[in-house]
Amino acid sequence: MTLIHTLAVENLTLGYGDRxxxxxxxxxxxxxxxxxxxxANACGKSTLLRSMSRLLVPRAGxxxxxxxxxxxxxxxxxxRTLGLLPQSPIAPEGITVADLVGRGRNPHQRMFxxxxxxxxxxxxxxxxxxxxxxxxxxxxxxxxxxxxxxxWIAMALAQQTDLLLLDEPxxxxxxxxxxxxxxLLTDLNHSRGTTIVMVLHDLxxxxxYADHLIALADGRVHAVGAPHEVxxxxxxxxxxxxxxxxxxxxxxxxxxxxxxxxHNVSVPV
Amino acid sequence: xxTPTTLNPAASSVAIVRRPKRLRSLWLLVSLAVxxxxxxxxVMIGSREVSWAEIMAALGGSIDxxxxxxxxxxxxxxxxxxxxxxxxxxSGAVMQGVTRNPLADPGILGVNVGASLAVVCGMAYxxxxxxxxxxxxxxxxxxxxxxxxxxxxxLGRGGSTPLKLALAGAATSAALASFVTAVxxxxxxxxxxxxxxxxxxxxxxxxxxxxxxAPFLLVGLIVSxxxxxxxxxxxxxxxxxxxxxxxxxxxxxxxxxxxxxxCGAITAVAGPIGFVGLVVPHACRLIVGVDHRWxxxxxxxxxxxxxxxADVLGRIVARPSEIDVGIITALIGAPFFIYIVxxxxxxxx
Amino acid sequence: MTLERSVADAxxxxxxxxxxxxxxxxxxxxxxxxxxxxxxxxLGYIVSLLVGQxxxxxxxxxxxxxxxxxxxxxFTVGRLRLPRATLAVxxxxxxxxGGVTFQTMxxxxxxxxDIIGISSGASAAAAFAxxxxxxxxxxVSVLAIGAGLGxxxxxxxxxxxxxxxxxxxxxxxxxxxxxxxxxxAYVLSRAAMWDLQEATxxxxxxxxxVSWAQTVPVLIALVVLAPVLLGQSRxxxxxxxxxxxxxxxxVRVERSRLILIIAAVGLIAFATAAAGPIAxxxxxAGPIAARIVGPGVSLLVPAALVGALLVLVGDFLxxxxxxxxxxxxxxxxxxxxxxLIYLIIxxxxxxxxx
Numbered sequence: 001m002t003l004i005h006t007l008a009v010e011n012l013t014l015g016y017g018d019r020x021x022x023x024x025x026x027x028x029x030x031x032x033x034x035x036x037x038x039x040a041n042a043c044g045k046s047t048l049l050r051s052m053s054r055l056l057v058p059r060a061g062x063x064x065x066x067x068x069x070x071x072x073x074x075x076x077x078x079x080r081t082l083g084l085l086p087q088s089p090i091a092p093e094g095i096t097v098a099d100l101v102g103r104g105r106n107p108h109q110r111m112f113x114x115x116x117x118x119x120x121x122x123x124x125x126x127x128x129x130x131x132x133x134x135x136x137x138x139x140x141x142x143x144x145x146x147x148x149x150x151x152w153i154a155m156a157l158a159q160q161t162d163l164l165l166l167d168e169p170x171x172x173x174x175x176x177x178x179x180x181x182x183x184l185l186t187d188l189n190h191s192r193g194t195t196i197v198m199v200l201h202d203l204x205x206x207x208x209y210a211d212h213l214i215a216l217a218d219g220r221v222h223a224v225g226a227p228h229e230v231x232x233x234x235x236x237x238x239x240x241x242x243x244x245x246x247x248x249x250x251x252x253x254x255x256x257x258x259x260x261x262x263h264n265v266s267v268p269v
Numbered sequence: 270x271x272t273p274t275t276l277n278p279a280a281s282s283v284a285i286v287r288r289p290k291r292l293r294s295l296w297l298l299v300s301l302a303v304x305x306x307x308x309x310x311x312v313m314i315g316s317r318e319v320s321w322a323e324i325m326a327a328l329g330g331s332i333d334x335x336x337x338x339x340x341x342x343x344x345x346x347x348x349x350x351x352x353x354x355x356x357x358x359x360s361g362a363v364m365q366g367v368t369r370n371p372l373a374d375p376g377i378l379g380v381n382v383g384a385s386l387a388v389v390c391g392m393a394y395x396x397x398x399x400x401x402x403x404x405x406x407x408x409x410x411x412x413x414x415x416x417x418x419x420x421x422x423x424l425g426r427g428g429s430t431p432l433k434l435a436l437a438g439a440a441t442s443a444a445l446a447s448f449v450t451a452v453x454x455x456x457x458x459x460x461x462x463x464x465x466x467x468x469x470x471x472x473x474x475x476x477x478x479x480x481x482x483a484p485f486l487l488v489g490l491i492v493s494x495x496x497x498x499x500x501x502x503x504x505x506x507x508x509x510x511x512x513x514x515x516x517x518x519x520x521x522x523x524x525x526x527x528x529x530x531x532c533g534a535i536t537a538v539a540g541p542i543g544f545v546g547l548v549v550p551h552a553c554r555l556i557v558g559v560d561h562r563w564x565x566x567x568x569x570x571x572x573x574x575x576x577x578x579a580d581v582l583g584r585i586v587a588r589p590s591e592i593d594v595g596i597i598t599a600l601i602g603a604p605f606f607i608y609i610v611x612x613x614x615x616x617x618x
Numbered sequence: 619m620t621l622e623r624s625v626a627d628a629x630x631x632x633x634x635x636x637x638x639x640x641x642x643x644x645x646x647x648x649x650x651x652x653x654x655x656x657x658x659x660x661l662g663y664i665v666s667l668l669v670g671q672x673x674x675x676x677x678x679x680x681x682x683x684x685x686x687x688x689x690x691x692x693f694t695v696g697r698l699r700l701p702r703a704t705l706a707v708x709x710x711x712x713x714x715x716g717g718v719t720f721q722t723m724x725x726x727x728x729x730x731x732d733i734i735g736i737s738s739g740a741s742a743a744a745a746f747a748x749x750x751x752x753x754x755x756x757x758v759s760v761l762a763i764g765a766g767l768g769x770x771x772x773x774x775x776x777x778x779x780x781x782x783x784x785x786x787x788x789x790x791x792x793x794x795x796x797x798x799x800x801x802x803a804y805v806l807s808r809a810a811m812w813d814l815q816e817a818t819x820x821x822x823x824x825x826x827x828v829s830w831a832q833t834v835p836v837l838i839a840l841v842v843l844a845p846v847l848l849g850q851s852r853x854x855x856x857x858x859x860x861x862x863x864x865x866x867x868x869v870r871v872e873r874s875r876l877i878l879i880i881a882a883v884g885l886i887a888f889a890t891a892a893a894g895p896i897a898x899x900x901x902x903a904g905p906i907a908a909r910i911v912g913p914g915v916s917l918l919v920p921a922a923l924v925g926a927l928l929v930l931v932g933d934f935l936x937x938x939x940x941x942x943x944x945x946x947x948x949x950x951x952x953x954x955x956x957x958l959i960y961l962i963i964x965x966x967x968x969x970x971x972x
Contacts, residue, residue, distance in 0.1 A: 013790040014738075023757035050862075053865075053866055055865055055866070057863055059886055074864070075868045075869065075870045076868035077868075078868065079867055079868030080865060080868070083866060084861070084862070084863075084866035085795070085866075086862035086863055086866065087862075087954065088860075089859060089860055089862070089863045090725065090859055090860035090863070091642070091859070091860070092858040092913060092914070093726075093861070093913065094912070094914070095913050095914045096640060096913070096914060098636070098637045098640045098641070098642070099641070099913075100639065101637075101641065102637070103855070103856065103859060103867065106856055106866065106869055111849065111850075111852070115641060117634075117638075120634045120637050120638045122633050122640075123634070123637045124632065124633035124634035124636075124637050125633075126634050127637070128633055133633040133636070136636050136637060136640065137636070137640055138632065138911075141825030159867065250757040254816065366769045376796065377792070377796075389709055393886070401871070419965055421959075421962050421963050422966065423966075424963060424966035424967040431789075432785050432788065432789065433966055435788075435792055435964070436726070436728040436729070436733070436788065436792075436962070437728075437962055439728075439733045439792050439795070440728050440733065440958055440962050441896070441962070442958075443732060443733060443897070443901075443955075443958070444954075444955035444958050445955070445958075445960055447898070447951030447955045448951075448952065448953070448955060450795065450822060450947075450948060450951060451948050451951060451952045454822075454944070454948060455942060457852070488936060543796060544796070544798070592804065592809075593804070593807065595800065595803075596800045596801070596803065599796055599797050599799075599800035599801075600797060600800065600801075602796075603793045603794060603796050603797035604793075604797075605798075606789050606793040607776055608791045609787055610777065610789045610790055610793065611776065611777075611786070611790075612873055
């Protein structure tokens with residue numbers, strides 16, 4: 001049974017070198033739901049996610065998991081609760097799928113402990129959940145983009161965390177694989193109650209799949225809430241500097257953004 | 270003065286238009302003046318100071334007395350330093366343009382070691398001794414190594430990234446250096462000759478050796494300078510350059526040949542001198558920008574000045590003996606190299 | 619046995635069993651390889667004690683080891699061959715383990731300590747000590763070790779810019795190596811003939827005339843530092859996934875990296891101080907081990923054993939296979955160089971990781 005965890009950010013300031021990317025940010029991630037973070041390039045989405053998973057130390061403010069500061073927690077303890085799939089993960093040459101997914105068990109293993117049946121079970125469960133069991137003995141190098149991404153998600157699943165953060169999980173995939181991955185994440189959320197936070201660059205997919213949307217602009221939260229509250233023409237203009245029409249998507253009942261450029265656009269009715 | 274901080278020269282192409290021609294000409298004149306001053310210093314300074322009168326006498330051809338005799342040895346040395354510096358800097362600038370790689374330098378690409386191996390084999394197995402034979406052999410060795418390193422450094426995704434090229438060069442250098450050791454170790458007869466050659470210095474310069482190497486240098490110089498315009502196009506990427514009407518493969522090959530001939534010829538006469546080809550073009554880019562029509566001549570002048578200055582330094586610092594110029598360039602060049610690496614965003618590398 | 623079965627058949631193996639089977643297969647292969655390598659090393663060790671310009675019988679050799687005074691053998695085997703063979707194995711273990719640690723950590727088989735400046739540092743210090751300071755023996759070793767460690771820390775510090783990135787470390791290492799190599803060349807150019815000979819001998823990697831005094835420090839280093847590395851072996855495996863993923867899996871990346879570097883450099887520095895920089899052993903042991911053991915398992919022990927075997931065999935060949943005595947460094951250099959080049963080609967073509 002997944003425990004309810006609260007992940008919150010208070011007055012967070014982040015930066016690289018002498019550049020400040022995020023300033024004075026406050027945020028709460030709703031437990032057990034799917035949250036998507038959207039915004040223009042270099043607005044701080046990835047930076048925020050990295051800080052929430054402890055990869056980046058804040059200049060000011062704090063990231064709190066269940067009220068405890070994330071940067072003060074022991075690394076393995078955090079890794080048992082919060083999982084992260086970074087943007088361009090690296091797979092060692094020649095590694096098999098089962099082996100890679102098995103690496104996800106690291107937070108649960110002590111220094112010289114042996115591999116246990118429980119570990120095998122966890123890996124197997126992760127493979128089954130992502131429908132990659134048939135690929136178990138294959139080399140990761142040989143897989144297609146969608147398959148590989150599913151394998152990475154399986155690794156994160158094997159960690160058996162209650163929260164899963166994903167940094168642009170769909171960016172390099174073609175559209176069918178994008179939908180495949182997002183459907184999988186939704187299954188995960190519905191069946192296990194895993195809290196999911198993902199950075200997405202596609203506004204429409206974000207609106208369709210997320211329960212909770214966060215729009216960042218210039219290192220600040222511009223809008224927060226349910227998709228129909230956040231995805232408005234005003235938000236798109238403010239965050240992306242783009243005029244648009246926002247309609248109701250007939251296939252999902254969620255809002256859908258249609259960009260308005262300078263050509264091939266008929267006069268709005 | 271804006272400093273181009275992006276690595277891709279094309280991104281600074283707008284800067285080419287902006288930089289006033291007058292400023293560049295001014296800098297060129299300044300560096301020529303500096304070079305002339307250094308050449309003078311090189312002739313005057315050494316284990317024994319000389320006076321104007323003695324210099325004049327020596328130039329007039331007489332070698333009576335210690336003064337003019339000293340000058341008589343220093344003139345070829347100065348000349349070689351100037352020529353070597355210019356050739357190496359030019360070679361480096363061209364290589365960086367051809368490979369679009371900020372870390373390309375004959376030394377890092379292992380070209381020196383390749384030339385060494387060729388020369389050593391020539392000495393050991395073919396009994397070569399004459400300077401011109403060695404030069405040909407060195408050029409062949411340099412060229413083969415450059416091609417080899419570039420090829421294997423370009424395999425795989427991403428083509429020839431600076432890191433892959435540097436590693437390929439370093440690993441090849443290590444491999445070839447092993448071969449050099451293996452060839453030289455059992456051969457005591459050539460050991461001394463090899464050792465003195467391997468340091469990299471202009472100390473043993475004679476007018477004769479310069480005369481031998483001059484035609485090669487001239488060819489290399491002309492080919493390199495003529496490829497300036499092509500290098501500007503190549504900087505935009507192969508595809509774009511082809512779109513601009515450039516015959517990419519030929520232009521690249523021609524420029525590369527020019528660079529390799531310059532570098533191989535100098536290595537044959539002065540031994541391996543590293544980092545000049547790396548450091549000087551970068552410094553020049555900060556001053557005159559990335560237009561190769563200015564960058565190449567400027568690099569040559571600045572390179573000549575640098576090497577002459579390094580040679581003078583080597584003679585002053587360790588009186589009465591001297592430090593070979595190859596060592597000074599490494600000691601100055603390596604920190605600069607590290608500075609470049611630290612400054613750039615690693616992803617760009 | 620494939621997993622493809624039609625829907626009608628009941629699956630023969632559950633997913634968990636497939637996973638377990640794969641894992642068992644990998645570890646079994648690794649154990650086999652370790653056993654075979656260890657056996658070969660023992661064999662090589664024995665052979666190098668028995669065989670030489672004079673052949674001694676096993677009985678005589680055992681007598682020497684037990685401390686008895688066997689005429690002829692006591693000196694040759696006890697004073698010459700025993701320390702030499704032992705150092706060959708120990709140094710090989712150090713080079714192999716240290717080298718593979720760097721290659722795994724930096725995710726690039728070409729990023730070997732030979733190339734990124736550590737051997738250059740030890741060499742420069744040794745050349746300086748022998749030629750300029752005119753010292754020899756233990757003092758040279760101490761300086762070499764200190765220099766190796768010092769250079770490693772310098773490279774680490776220089777590449778630290780809110781975290782150390784592998785690429786930067788490698789490039790800076792190459793730059794420092796170039797600087798140190800030219801320093802070495804300078805020192806050598808100033809050397810008197812016999813200093814030069816001794817320095818060159820040291821610099822090629824040489825086991826001639828080694829004594830127990832040189833062997834024991836390496837043993838101590840191995841006993842102290844190898845367990846440290848082995849303790850970090852899981853973290854090392856995790857670091858193959860990239861710093862971000864490793865951190866997300868609970869590895870304290872910077873701390874782990876520092877420990878790994880210090881331990882690996884320590885091993886290499888001590889081995890270099892005793893035997894000189896034996897070319898390419900640190901470079902090649904890891905990739906060779908990776909090929910025979912296969913992907914996904916810890917390479918520390920296999921690479922160490924491969925290193926020991928390389929040095930042992932190289933030294934033996936150097937002594938007896940050719941007309942003149944060649945130092946082990948030349949053998950490993952000449953034989954290693956083509957494999958090295960093959961490795962570069964293969965690495966770049968595949969995209970580069972260990």
